[in-house]
Amino acid sequence: MKYIYYPGCSLKSTGRVYEESLLSVMDVLNIDYKELDDWNCCGATAYMAVDDRKAYVLAARNLALAEEQMKNEPEVNIIAPCAACFMVLLKTQKFLEENPEDKAAVVAALKESGLNYTGRAKVRHPLDVLVNDYGEAEIIKRITKPLKGIRVASYYGCQTVRPYSVFDDQRNPETMDRLMKAAGAEVVDWSMKTRCCGASLTGTVQDVALPLSYVIVHEAKKRRADAVATACPLCQFNLECYQTDMNSKFKSDLKIDVLYFTQLLGIALGIEPKKLGMNRLFTEPENLYKILEGGNRVYV
């Protein structure tokens, strides 16, 4: 099957690591994809706050582009790795199905600019694609450096499973856990999997956002996780880059590696760290390297 890859704005900047590691993993697994040509911003959460119909047009343009660029394929599968993009594209599709009047307006507007929207594209999360299309069994076959001894706390964030749970359980999702297990890691059972990290507020009301991130990092640490695996550029950024601020605000000295699940999977698939964007993290995940070498943890 051929996929169309929709990066979204974040994966080109703060979430660059996500893109690098995801694409490396897909290359190693021989997953066929091409980037959506001339994609535009999905509108994210902010657009909806200003003008809803424009927000739907914005998102629908990408779906229509995908339909156009995949018109010779039996199915149109769009991989949207960013949780916000994933949710917004899904929401747009569902909303337009439920509201024919809005759909007509959006379809008409797109037609004006030469695009045809039918809604036949399927919006897919990379977790869904890896577990349900590719399959854990196939992945396990390709694991060369199992993450033995590494305790991973899978963190899905909000919008991967909310409000729509298209490929996983809404309250206790498990796809990422299954992937991490396939990669040889030990997964941590915790109840923070889908708790909000406050990402959309870090830029604006840091006082509110910081405690939200803190309880997650704190709980991961408490459950003796070595790494938090994320599937959202904002979550990763928030949980990784604000650790210093958390420590100063809450007078603590937590330190935990926060990676994309694709990075962890990439390590297990034997991909070199640079191709997984490890060098772009604030500090490289030394703990993991040590454990994999069979050494002791650098920080606890």
Add this chain to the structure above:
Amino acid sequence: MERSIYAESFALDVTAKDRLDTRRKIKYESELDKTFSNRIAESAHGEQLFGCIQCGTCSAACPVSHYMDYTPRKIIQMVREGFKEEVLKSSTVWLCASCYACTVECPKGIKITDVMYALKREAISGNYYPKNAPASILANNFFKQVLNNGRNSEGPLLMKMYLKTNPFMLLKNMMLGIKLFTRGRISMKTEKIRDKKALKKLLNSVESKKKILSAGKPADVKEAAV
């Protein structure tokens, strides 16, 4: 685990007010906007909000409700009853992180997050939002940036927002910015799609479904004795 993890800031802020708050806390029917609830319900595609049983699940599920001036449950009731001024000026709307926990947990199927969006739209179009509230500024700038370029460039966007709202924050976040910059995770370049004009035309071709009317000032009400 060390004790220090239980940070003080989780405790409730019950600092005593330095003077007695004697603002009136009564609402007259003439001060309410009777059409507000229908407007919001329509804009949010959320007729269900009239079925709210005030159980508070939304507030309890919300990760930020303890910072809000009105909990989401209260907002729903206030919308239903037409407390337009209070709702649109509340912090609740701008603290909502769009995590959808309330929507998922609501036993009556109310799309609370979408109600919050509808309120954000109403607040922005009716000029109700606090002028220096970063969330609304961010939304507005984001909107314009995407309208013009088709993509969002995080660097310039945040820069602009901090300049507009709180330049001090810019300084505070400078170190973070530099760290990101050196790791290639942020740039000051503006991202664009190929045909910006066509996109702008496309976006401008759709009119917002409901021109949200900012209703006039409430009728003259005599200040009630307290």
Add this chain to the structure above:
Amino acid sequence: MSENNIKMNGNGTHKSAGTPKIGFYVCHCGHNIASQVDVEDVQKFAAGLPGVTISRDYKYMCSDPGQELIQKDIKELGLNRIVVASCSPLLHEHTFRKAAEKAGLNPYFFHMVNIRENVSWVHDNRESATKKAKDLTRAAIQRVFFHKPLEKKSVPINPDVLIVGGGIAGITAALTIANAGKHVYLVEREPTIGGHMAMFDKTFPTLDCAACILTPKMSSVKAHPNITLWTYSEVEKVEGFVGNYKVQVKRKPRYVIEELCVGCMECIDACIYKEAKYPDEFNQKLSKRKPIYIPFPQATPQVVLFDPETCIDFKSHRCKKTCIESCDRKAIDLKQVPEYKDINVGTVILSTGFKTYNAELSPQYGYGKYPNVYTSLEIERLVNASGPTSGEIVTRDGIKPKSVGIIHCVGSRDQKAHKWCSKVCCMYSLKLAHLIKEHTDAEVYNFYIDMRTPGKGYEEFYDKLMTEGVHFVRGRVAEVSDWALVPEEENKLTIRVEDTMVGMVRRIPVDMVVLAVGLEPREDAGDMRRLFNISCSNEGWFLERHPKLAPVNTFTDGIFIAGACQGPKDIPDSVAQAGAAAAEVLSLISAGSIELEPNTAFITEDNCSGCKSCIPICPYTAISYNEGTKKAYINEALCKGCGTCVAACPSGSITQNLFDDEEIFSEIDGLLKFAGIELEETEAEHA
């Protein structure tokens, strides 16, 4: 050539029965009809229709004066057809037929027009509602032209009664009917009767011991000469109709001969399993039982049974069978097979009860994940002196809880679970709060959305609880979790809820969480419904014939419902309903027979070509082929009057009483007189 061998050209009727003198009556139903339908206009309209001798409107047609009006007209004006436009025929058809009959008219010359449920209550435009009422009126008036005098059909009632489900409702109904001298078959699926009530410790609001009031009734059932009690049995097949049901009951093997066992339980002691090893269903799996067991000490009948799933002998045939040796009455028979009993009964009461909501379906409360989250039924067993902990309330770690949170409305009032209010949870939660407080002196929190305590003495019970130091937090819990934010939450279950009265979110750490699970229909309610040919509501509760006026009747004559199979109900309500169902049954039995609609189908032999198309269509095998005449023939006693064969007879040789082709065609014609071409003409005529 026969008189009626005339080509039909499809534009109307080709014969009529007698010269009709129609009386038309339209009812105001107070304002119920008159507010949306211009009743006088309908009355005037009808007066102008062919065949109508008299047209009247009246405030309440169903009242005595209303009925007398009709009777007087029949006698004085010689009316031979009556049409009443009022409410649904399902409500008052019987009333008016009776009225016509009293005046000497064959009751089947009556027809009813539904202008309330079908018109005034569902439309809000007076003009179009009136127009619709007129169309329906015209259809009925054209229809009665073709009505024929029919003979009433009545069937005798077999006085034996089947009751399915031996909970408190079934027990009550069985005793009431048996005490009246009628024979009852009480069929219960479980090994003992008693139902849910047998599991409870105390009952609200009086706090009297459930067992103390229930077990005497259970023993009376067992001992009653008029009751055949079949536990561990299920209804397999039901055939027939009111007055004469043929039922097959499957008696599942206990592997113990019921008549020989005295319940001494020697065998249980003798079982080669020294320790009980398997989860005990009666104790909600909070304790263990052996492969041979008795559900609880007062089980009725007092007969042990084997669980073939766990008994070694059933699995490997290599057990020493110490149990058999221990029984000096030789009651154990491991070769027992299911036994099928065929019985004939005239009436049936279904009292199959409810099941509790599966709390695992609301994962936010952690049932099944956190060991100290319990369902209310589990707590009932914990509090019970004969329960797994002999009445001590302890967590799974064996510790007496210092704080307990009771979460109301679990699975109820929730679109993702059940929309309905389960009605009993508020009261039983208050009861459990009281019992927990009494047993442990813990801090007890009730988390409720609305406190619903209507019922005699119920509100007073709530008042009492509030003075007992129980906390009441109005708010629906969003989450029960095991992570701590502050020291006091360490190693506890934290309940996150908005205290809506204060308007602030609270986190409350507790040692034990009780989920007040709601009531839902049994999984196999659908199968039961099909078996007995009754209806269910969307939710799966058995549907009563009328929510107010026929709460224990079903749409199938002779089948009644009682207890929580009809909807959430507490004990007093279930008992009251059981009494009502018993009264309905006894009233049928004592009448001796029941009148049925004479809407059966029949074949005119001369017309039938013997093509046999109709024979496989009949679900009741009422149609058979006469090899002598080479024609088909309908057994009227078996025909239930669905009319499917009538619609399918290719040569139009089957006729159905009350729903004849001509009657329906004339209705269609009457409804559409204003449609199409005739619109202008007819309107002009009536202008």
Add this chain to the structure above:
Amino acid sequence: MPEKPKIGFYWCASCGGCEESVVDLAEDIVMVADAVDIVFWPVAMDFKRADVEAMEDGSILATMVNGAIRTSEQEEMAELIRRKSKIVIAYGSCAHMGGIPSLANEFSRTQIMEFMYQESPSVVNPDKTRPMTSVKHNSFNVTLPEIRNLVRTLDQVIEVDYYLPGCPPTPKLLKDAVLTLLSGKLPPKGTVLSPDEALCDQCARKDTKPSDLSFKHFYRPHAVLLDSTKCLLSQGVVCMGPATRAGCEALCISANMPCSGCFGPTSRVRDQGAKMLSSLCSNIDPKDEDGIDAVLEDIPDPVGTFYRYGLASSLLRKKITEDM
């Protein structure tokens, strides 16, 4: 010797088979010819319209009209015959119910003209010429009858006294009808002169039909090898017998072909096709929509199957089209 009763025959839109069926009376025709005076029979005898017009109104005892009414001329003739005859008998399926010609009611007149004078592969008509009702030719007015928008049964244009069903009616029925007429003991107006029960009653294979028939497939007669002793429905072939009036003595079935319904419905049925559809469908095997549809796919043309002889007299009479 008193004057012999006068009898007429006329044909409208028909194939001519009905005319032949009169000849099929064989030696009985002599009996008929002896008993009556045939005053009008364009197929066999040289009478002109003017001859009929010249007759006194009501002077003909009975005229048997076969064929459906498609043109203005046929309608005109029908009216003329009505005036001149005491009794008008619709003779054969076409006059009775529209017959095969009335399947044309599935198309509009425009569609039919388009095809016949334009689209048909054997037509060359670059000028798009169409028949006209009136044309000047050498200073003469030449007129042609108008093709009506609808094929009609005889009783849709004039009053009809009796019907002789069949495609064509059997000689026996004709003979019986003539004898009835001559006897003077006339049945009530509107009577169909054939037994009022379905064909199965007369069918030799009746006893072979099972009582628990349930259809899993339908077959068209050419597609299966048919047992010539068993009920055709039991072999999955759509036989209209159960919904068709008896009288033909199951001629088709004795030739191992299913009844196609030419005798029309019994007097108790308003729409033969609907009834047959109802009976047939009620007894198909599957219960789910897809399964049902799969079985029904074997009936590719329901209109042609159930209304082969009677579309004009069916309840809907025609296809509802925009361009009429």
Add this chain to the structure above:
Amino acid sequence: MPEKNIKSNYEPKIVAFFCNWCTYTAADLAGVSRLKYAPNVRVIRIMCSGRVDPQFILQAFASGADGVLIGGCHPGDCHYAEGNYKMLRRFRLLKRMLKDLGIADERLRLEWISASEGEKVKLVINEMVEQVKALGPLAIPQHLKNINEELKHFPGEEIREEEMAHA
């Protein structure tokens, strides 16, 4: 008359056949619950949807109905065990046949509505009325009346009369 029908406030007429045990009871429930729906449907009560003879449906259309709605018990729930299946089977073929005869799909509808689904009665009726309204009038009697105007008009009659006069 046709103009009158084409008016935007054209109100279709729909004849409904509701089975006594499920759909008719559901319609009663809709009434008791005071649910409001379009007034265009006229209900004929029958004991079972299996009683619906295709002739009734055709007769309704032929007499001027714009739509026909049949309501029965859900599959498996028929009060008479299987009458609803019999109706379903007829319905499937009838619908195809009606299409061949130029009657749009939306004009004939079969719905399973149980005794407790008052709300569904409302939804189905409102939806069907909207759909049929959008299709416009079927008006078969009017249609036939228009066609029948061609009767009694004989082309060439005038010419013939002229010729006769000459002769």
